[in-house]
Amino acid sequence: MTIQIVIVLILTFVINLITTLSYSVRIVGIRTSRVAISFALFNMLVLVSRTANGFQAPLLAKTVENDIRIGVFDNVGTFRLIILSCSIATVIGALLIPTFQRVLSKAVINFSTHKSMGKLILHSFSKSGILYFKDNITIPTRENISKIKLDAQFPWRIFILSIVAVAILTIGVLSAVYASYLNPDYRTTASNLSAFINGFATILMFAFIDPHLSIMTDDVTLGKCSETTFRKYIVYMTFARLMGTLLAQLLFLPVAQLLAWTATHI
Incomplete structure (x- = not known):
């Protein structure tokens, strides 16, 4: 395994870990009554995710170029390992959600008081900040799992759309x-077709899934839900994300074949 692939595995893990933790931001906003600040602070982690995402494709492309140069035209095992890292990151992210909720809630309150990102960052790495994180480490309760019921109220449409969107992304x-x-x-044309695939998933996310969760967030704030x-829906979305990464294993090669054909006939 090359150093490029190791770095890609780490970057992919970080990207999917942060994305999974993002499901808890709405809950923090509701609990603290500061939804905007909650998202603003979480965007600091989003910057890390976006930066990691920017390095992922070039490193993978460099690996492909090196393989083709030496006559290797099949490296599917490595790519499936990368997809597996998405599933592992999702599971670990799900386990960290309760801890992350508490830590982010504390950060939101501190930022609301001091209104300084610098002070917040310094406090996070101070002795008291580290002790707070240590004292609030917890795991999801069994009740969150037992609340999952495939009844008439289960959001099948959003659940399935989430699985498909996550798999494609x-x-x-x-x-x-x-x-x-x-x-x-x-190969240059083929590697640039990712925007075509991701564009469809992005439409699903921003046209159907995010608006639905946003409406529920407002309903909880207004006392209508x-x-x-709402917490049950977050659990549903987390499971949908995990299933999406598993579905990605099935879709990976057929989609790659489709893009290879499209690169020639576009």
Whole structure:
């Protein structure tokens, strides 16, 4: 395994860990009554995720270029390992959600008081900040799992759309880069087709899934929906994300073949 792949695995893990933790931000906003500040602070982690995402594709492309140069045109095992890291990060992220909720809630309150990002960062790495994190480490309760019921109130449409969107976003860049193995003559075109794949998933996320969660967030704030019901939806979305990363294993190669064919006939 090359150093580039090791770095890609780490970056992919970080990206998916942060994305999974993002589901808890709305709960923190509701509990602290500071939804805007909650998202503003979480955006600091989003910057880390976006930066990691920017390095992922070039490192993968460099690996493909090196393999093609030495006559290797099949490296599917490595790409499936990268997808597996998405699933592992999602599971670990789900386990960290209760801890992250408490830590972010404390950060929101501190920022509301001091109104200084610098002071907040310094406090996070201070002895008291580290002790607070240590004292608030917890795991999800069994009740969160037992609340999952596939009844008439289960949000099947949003759940299925989330699975599909996560699966496509997981393999968007990976399938496009792997298509370079399948069609090396048009590898530049193939690797740039990831926007075509990710664009469809982005539409699902921002046109259907996020608005639904935003409405529920407002309903909880206005007292029209209980926090318990909203927490169940967060659990559903977390499971949908995990299932999406598993579905990505099935879609990865067919999508790569489709992109390789598209690169020639576009």
